[in-house]
Amino acid sequence: MNILINDSTLRDGQHAVKHQLTVAQLRDYATAVDKTGVAIVEVGHGNGLGASSYQVGRAALSDETMLTTVRESLRNSKMGVFMLPGWGVIADLSKALSCGAEVVRIGTHCTEATLAERHLGWLRERGAEAHAVLMMSHMATPVQLAAQAELLVGYGAQAVGIMDSAGNLLPQDVTARIAAMRLQVDVPLIFHAHNNLGMAVANSVAAAEAGATVIDGCACGFGAGAGNTQLEVLIPVLARLEFDTGIDLYQFLDAAELVARELMVTPPMIDSMGIVSGLAGVFSGFKNPVLNHAGTAGIDPRDVFFELGRRQVVAGQEDIIVEVVAQMKRASM
Structure with missing residues (x-):
């Protein structure tokens, strides 16, 4: 074939x-x-x-x-x-x-x-x-x-x-x-x-x-x-x-x-974020914005991925990352 x-x-x-x-x-x-x-x-x-x-x-x-x-x-x-x-x-x-x-x-x-x-x-x-x-x-x-x-x-x-x-x-x-x-x-x-x-x-x-x-x-x-x-x-x-x-x-x-x-800055690898993204069923392209927003707020990005998965977010809904991180930040205070 x-x-x-x-x-x-x-x-x-x-x-x-x-x-x-x-x-x-x-x-x-x-x-x-x-x-x-x-x-x-x-x-x-x-x-x-x-x-x-x-x-x-x-x-x-x-x-x-x-x-x-x-x-x-x-x-x-x-x-x-x-x-x-x-x-x-x-x-x-x-x-x-x-x-x-x-x-x-x-x-x-x-x-x-x-x-x-x-x-x-x-x-x-x-x-x-x-x-x-x-x-x-x-x-x-x-x-x-x-x-x-x-x-x-x-x-x-x-x-x-x-x-x-x-x-x-x-x-x-x-x-x-x-x-x-x-x-x-x-x-x-x-x-x-x-x-x-x-x-x-x-x-x-x-x-x-x-x-x-x-x-x-x-x-x-x-x-x-x-x-x-x-x-x-x-x-x-x-x-x-x-x-x-x-x-x-x-x-x-x-x-x-x-x-x-x-072309590559670093080779792609299956790191902890990639594994969690796959398990959570979250679009792979969310990795960098999740890391950026979670890092700034001091929130574990793995928790963010699983919450995004629970909400069934899709590509184009990157703004929800900000919302999830803000809610987790408030909950941790």
């Missing part, structure tokens, strides 16, 4: 450096990964088009600069972008297409597929390749996810899938979700893992074995929180299982070494 790799290094990896990747870093990695056979190179602010802001972090570069830089560096791979309705708007999609984006992925919370209807319809009217993903997929059952996927296909999505945004799922959880979606829709299925509990490669393999044909990951696992699926590990593992990614391993190992050398 063929597996398309969607490389999120230049998008999800932005979380790990507070969205501060430079033009030179974007260009160097895009040039290197373009030689590997990777199908899609995703680029942008960690939270997607239009997301650069005080609340989730201002990027060093505008969306237009990021996209133009990478587009000029790609000869073989398609350029992909990601957008969350609310952070981004139709104008951002229009700008992305004008900058040469070839694959546009719309993300929604796992039970809110209806939010993508307008954006997917707009993309399909313009002939763009439109994908859609259901985020925080541990918060919905396989049956619920399958029903949401069917809606997304009805809106025009040409590929649909799930993100384990909190790194909470185990392989059997992934298998059940992808299998249920496979029975419900007849388009390529996408899987995107985070590594909070050390399951990213195993979960990605489970997704492929259950029928997913578009698998996300990052070089060196460079991504939010504990990181994403480490592509230079996943690619040979898939090859051993007789999945064909079309990727030159040596070339990708070279690209990964470039990431380790030039």
